[in-house]
Amino acid sequence: MAKGDVQLLGAWSSPFTNRVQMALNLKSIDYEFIEVNFYSNKSESLLKANPVHKTIPVLIHDEKPICESLIIIQYIDEAWTKNGQSILPSDPYDRAIARFWAAYIDEKWFPLLKELGKESGDETKAAIMRKIFEGAGLLEEAFVKCSKGKEFFDGDNVGYVDIVLGCFLGWIKVTESMAGLKLFDETRTPGLAGWAERFVSHNAAKDIVPEPHKLIEFYMMVQAAKASTG
């Protein structure tokens, strides 16, 4: 398939963009990456591609846009069936479990990390941290059940839940260095600790998950920009 047929509008710092890049890598799909600076004025091409939410990532395939990262990943899995192994599990029940955990990660767990970044009060921060650790505990259980003793949530291969959670590893490391503790540590969450190391060095993910120091620089720049316009 010609590279021009597939475009990804996104941002290098966005984990939601990163996970789509990982899905495209898993399927060895050639694509054109169009960097969007979503903190400045939304570009015309973005507003045209995603008039409803005006957010990235947006995958454009044969001129048709698909929005929302989880929906994009499932689309990639279903539109390219001959490229490598499938991203979602093949068993319908395992697929339902994978979708459940993806929804949990996006709707319940990751928002806690964002909330932590915004809060300043010590007590509030401590309360959020407790919830984050509780969630990590649930994800550890999920890992043990889904992986069935193998390396990744999907088993021998990197799959849906791996990339849905793994795309956050850069920002997780940023949170860890700012909070001075480990979210996926060897004592409390040994499964996830091992998984995290294996994931960031996997072909699908390395070169995609940004270096924590770059993310910190980016975070500082965004905070400064907000302060100067506020």
Add this chain to the structure above:
Amino acid sequence: MGEELKLFRTWSSRYALRVVHALKIKDLEYETIFEDIKNKSTSLLEYNPIHKKVPVLVHNGKPICESLVILEYIDEIWKQSPLLPQDPYEKAMARFWAKFGDDKVMPSIWSVFISQRKDQEEAIAQAAGNLKFLEEQLTGKKFFGGETIGYLDIAFGWVANLISILEEIADLKLVDAEIFPLLSAWMNNFSDHPVINECWPPRDKMVEKFKAMREPYVEKVA
């Protein structure tokens, strides 16, 4: 093969109603367990320990949670009367709009319901903007699924069932047939379908329930 299907639901949950509609469209037999939200059963807490919510579908002892996840599961296991389109792009669109319904449309309608005066005017404008997207999706179609009811129609079931109840209580019209002709027609077509309306919770109980939910937000006249 003996399939064991159980659905944990409440009498009013619009999310559980999605699963009921899907099971009825597929003509599947199942056992219903009605939950009291204030006194959840041990079974529900065991089957859905993370969210402790309905609906939960239990198939041969294995639980599936989250209504939209359940719909996809049902569609993948039982191939009769398909709910989702076959084409990957059309499928992606159905999933996108279902999520839009839950993440944006529903909260905006709720804002209209619980707000007053200027806040309500702003909320109405927001909700109308969201409903316009739905109106556009119905261009040239009887149902969101085309000629027959599908995944997106079921996902939007609460629009057909709940909005008129909220309109009645708050004494306003959100889905005006002149402004939203296609959406209004869809609401009638969807509601008229026997598989749909025979499952709906009693309207008077729903009015009572939502009136009570609105109470704390309504300004008391001195």
